[in-house]
Amino acid sequence: xxxxxxxxxxxxxxxxxxxxxxxxxxxxxxxxxxxxxxxxxxxxxxxxxxxxxxxxxxxxxxxxxxxxxxxxxxxxxxxxxxxxxxxxxxxxxxxxxxxxxxxxxxxxxxxxxxxxxxxxxxxxxxxxxxxxxxxxxxxxxxxxxxxxxxxxxxxxxxxxxxxxxxxxxxxxxxxxxxxxxxxxxxxxxxxxxxxxxxxxxxxxxxxxxxxxxxxxxxxxxxxxxxxxxxxxxxxxxxxxxxxxxxxxxxxxxxxxxxxxxxxxxxxxxxxxxxxxxxxxxxxxxxxxxxxxxxxxxxxxxxxx
Numbered sequence: 001x002x003x004x005x006x007x008x009x010x011x012x013x014x015x016x017x018x019x020x021x022x023x024x025x026x027x028x029x030x031x032x033x034x035x036x037x038x039x040x041x042x043x044x045x046x047x048x049x050x051x052x053x054x055x056x057x058x059x060x061x062x063x064x065x066x067x068x069x070x071x072x073x074x075x076x077x078x079x080x081x082x083x084x085x086x087x088x089x090x091x092x093x094x095x096x097x098x099x100x101x102x103x104x105x106x107x108x109x110x111x112x113x114x115x116x117x118x119x120x121x122x123x124x125x126x127x128x129x130x131x132x133x134x135x136x137x138x139x140x141x142x143x144x145x146x147x148x149x150x151x152x153x154x155x156x157x158x159x160x161x162x163x164x165x166x167x168x169x170x171x172x173x174x175x176x177x178x179x180x181x182x183x184x185x186x187x188x189x190x191x192x193x194x195x196x197x198x199x200x201x202x203x204x205x206x207x208x209x210x211x212x213x214x215x216x217x218x219x220x221x222x223x224x225x226x227x228x229x230x231x232x233x234x235x236x237x238x239x240x241x242x243x244x245x246x247x248x249x250x251x252x253x254x255x256x257x258x259x260x261x262x263x264x265x266x267x268x269x270x271x272x273x274x275x276x277x278x279x280x281x282x283x284x285x286x287x288x289x290x291x292x293x294x295x296x297x298x299x300x301x302x303x304x
Contacts, residue, residue, distance in 0.1 A: 006106050011085060012087075017093065025038070028041075033056070037058040046060050050188045056081055059078075060080075061131075075178065089127065095131070100130075101127055119201075121196075124189075128186075129208060132208065132215065135215050139215065139218050146229065149164060154232075157233070157236055165229060182212060183216060
């Protein structure tokens, strides 16, 4: 996506997605940003943070981007340069919610007198709110998938289900590790913005904090749920394996005497009753009684 820019009264908003190094320098060269912040923009998978300078804030937030091919979430890094008269945002992947927000401000009446909503801080609030609201849908989808997995565990123990559980567990833990550090970062952002705007934005960013806390807490619950589902699946696999082992043990016990006797009578030597045709029926009856006794003995001991 090309670099796009809008001017709303005294505010400039520049937004882009996944620019190369040269393009990034072209955008930021006129703003005299710290070189460490520019380097952070060029490097991937930066941790969430906020850096305060005399003339701007540099903020990094991380949000998930779902990869439909692999079925896992990837890191969509949001980098924000922010001050009273400009906001520069860029990220790794496209985000429909940000595109809609940009379109909204592009069409905004320049004579609108809602001064509070004409601040860069309110744009940041709306951007973060839209991404957190999107996360609520992700959490709802996770909850639905967990319910389906829980039902499937008791009717299916295939290797495909193992993959589903592992992917879902990976996604939940990944999201948890992504959002948990951002709780403290958001508090720092709120503090800096409130100091500059004399606490007029406090209620807005407290709303974001509440939503972020909800997301983190819900992810903790979902992590416990997927671990519980995994444990149930493992237990069912173990029970199934034990039943197979019991059957094979019982079957081997039944055949052991027969194997022993046939090994003797298969030898090229003279053995008792080998020429007596009635001996076969006697032997078969004894073996049947042996198997019946073994069965009831093991059942009385709770082995089967």
